[in-house]
Amino acid sequence: MTMRRRPAAPGAGAAGLMTRRTPVWAATFLGALLAALFLAFSPLAAAHADEVNVDKYDFVFAGNVRFDDTPLEGVEIIVSGHGYSEKVKTDEKGRWKVGVPEKGEYDITLVESTLPEGVVVSESENANLTISPEGATITAAFGLTDSKSVNFFLGEGQREVVSLTDQIVARTISGLNFGLMLALAAIGMSLIFGTIGLANFAHAESVTFGAVAALTLGVHLALPMPLAIPLAVILSGVLGLLLDMGLWRPLRRKGLSTVQLMILSVGLSLALRYTFQLFIGGSTQQLPPTNTTKITLVGPIALSPTDMVSMGLSIAVLLGVGYWLLYTRTGKATRGISDNPALAAASGINVDRVIRLIWVMGAALAGLSGVLWAYFRPGIKWDMGWQILLLIFAAIVLGGLGTAFGALVGSIIVGLLVELSTLWLPSDLKYVAPLVLLAVVLLFRPQGILGHKERIG
């Protein structure tokens, strides 16, 4: 609605009549009188004046009168129809309520002469509203229920929204945070693919396992979180070790094809997922609360301490993994196996030992990613890892199958796209943008962004 502002009338200040010589008792009396008057018009008393016939009749109209988001008190509303007419005045919160005898259509009129100085109802964008000399009328009818709200929001109502730049900055940070988490999960999976050619569907459950372990240790066993989280990560690594010792290595020894292993990993993923559900149930649980109040750093950049620690930890761990791959003996051996397992074995690298290390490390990184994911969402759920498996796959393929740094680059691109694309796309299509990009990249660069050309068929 639009409004015109009338020039404010000169203030009608009531003249003070008390003289300097007024005795003390008179002042006290006057004070008491004022207090009584104040009480009489206090919200408590006014709360009744704004409700008319509410208890008498079953059907109730209720509403608010506001001007530029400020409640207007004492505005008269007339409800009329079906041979019934009743007046009501808004309370100090701008509210009113009127009971009416029967269900049907009523005219609800805001009496313009009772509006405060400077507020006028005029031309309206509200199609329901008609203007008459008396005021503004809305015709309203009850639906299935016995009450109906009718609001008069006056004023220009210039709505504030967050600017596009601010939204882009905020989402870039959020996407980066999400991407770093994906990267922790994706690196292990990519290295496993690189070394033994297995697309491990059960890797998603390593992510969930980390979060579930943190929940069990930190909440159910009530360990302090700084202890629970490293323990959860170590346990995730142990899970990776046990799976490799008990399952993957014996199967490799028996010479199963990667397709067979992949199908097994799908079954393992199912089995693990429902085992988690058996233990933690189907609903969402939370880790002990942390400080999630956003602190504005520079301009539109605001991060909560939890976000800062989470992103810092991700970056530090990823840098560590990068260093390990590039400069250490086992790291170099890993990359060697990833490039050419046969040649690596022939040159004296203990392939089995390196593969076991990768299983352990991959599972531990995924576990850490699960813990951070539990803080980012926030919440822990039995299928939380499974729900991002597709994005992890997309990140790995986008960055280049089997390469650790490709997985990092792919993850960050996917994370950013998921968050940023919804500025223009409906939110429920947020996974569309990264998957479209994946298709486009593969059309022009089948090996992925950082992949080696010869790896592809």
Next chain:
Amino acid sequence: MSLATQPGRPRRTKHLARLITAVAAIGVGALVISGCSAPAQEEKPSDEGPRKDLVLNIGTLLPQTGELAHQAPGQEAGVALAAKDINDADLGITVNVTYADSGDPDNKAYSSSTPVLLNSGVSAIVGTASSGVTKLVIDEITGAGVVLISPSNTSPDFTTWDDGGLFWRTAPSDLLQGEVLGNLIAADGHSTLGFIALNDAYGSGLQKVTAETFESAGGKVVGTEYFNVGDTNFAAQIASVMGQKPDAIALISFDQSKTIIPALKSAGFDTSNLYLVDANLLQYGDLFPDGTMTGAQGTSPGRPIGSDFEKRLIDVYAEVNNGAVLTEFPYSDASYDAVILLALAALAANSTDGAALAAKLQEVSGGSGGGTKVTDFAAGAKIILDGGVVDYDGLSGGIKFDEAGDPTETAIGISKFDEKNIFHRESD
């Protein structure tokens, strides 16, 4: 079961075949294990009593697993308690319950549970918990001549569904809840509203009615963001809605609220302007830090359930589930009423045939026949056995089914959260 949809090649080595079997076995094993938490109640039909006793076999198809797994315990407890009350009354009818898992559209447990239930010869099935799942099973169940009665399906679509008169529900259509919610938000003086809603029949249906009511009251809907079943990350939805700076946000979700609410809070939203709906009006309690939800409100169908009923639910749930503790009671009253209505209808029809039950459901609910008002099974059963007609007024409301099988007398209550994240009913 989801394995059926996994990639696999038809003929390969013997090895592979054996492996697939093994994988399937693991998967089935997991499902069986998770299914073990289902209550199992064995009641032998008794042949004692003044006249030939009816034995009514019913099934439940409720989400023991999946997205809505938090809803099944309360509803199964309601069913179990009703069966216990009916059997304890010993008035010419015995109810046997088979508890099955409906799962969710993602894990598709219903696709194996439904045939099992139908083959076991049930006359009626209580379920499912979500309108989205019901849409996937309604034709199969009603096609088999079995009554499907849902304690919590609120999608307006079922009013006009071609179900041969076999689909009933003790929960009101969302047209009603949406109107109450829209009016509530408007009455609180909010001029702009944002939605974060589940992208399914329930979410989009409820969003539409709420938005229409809110706008007709003079407000403006400034942002509506949907998420999909199975989404785990809601940052984009929250950022989009918050970007519009709405006065109030209505959250239409299932269990996802446990993730979305703290995320909204940390995004700087004043949660006293948050509005919840029946599917996420939960006692969050310790799940969030104190004060997270102070002042948030929510709507839910049904009357406030008494502490006595709560206690009996907890006891019966522990009894059939080896001491498991029941903490949430969504729609347990509506589930209880559904079973009582089925039993009364069976008595009135003197038959346990699905179609015969369905023919009497409207009458015993008070929607036709002008029967005598009763509020418990025993009183109703006595009247029916004496040749009378009853009008059962349940725990969830007067019920009074219309021709389409929708209840017409159900209250929608408004609840408000305190600083401990516990909600209290404010109105009837």
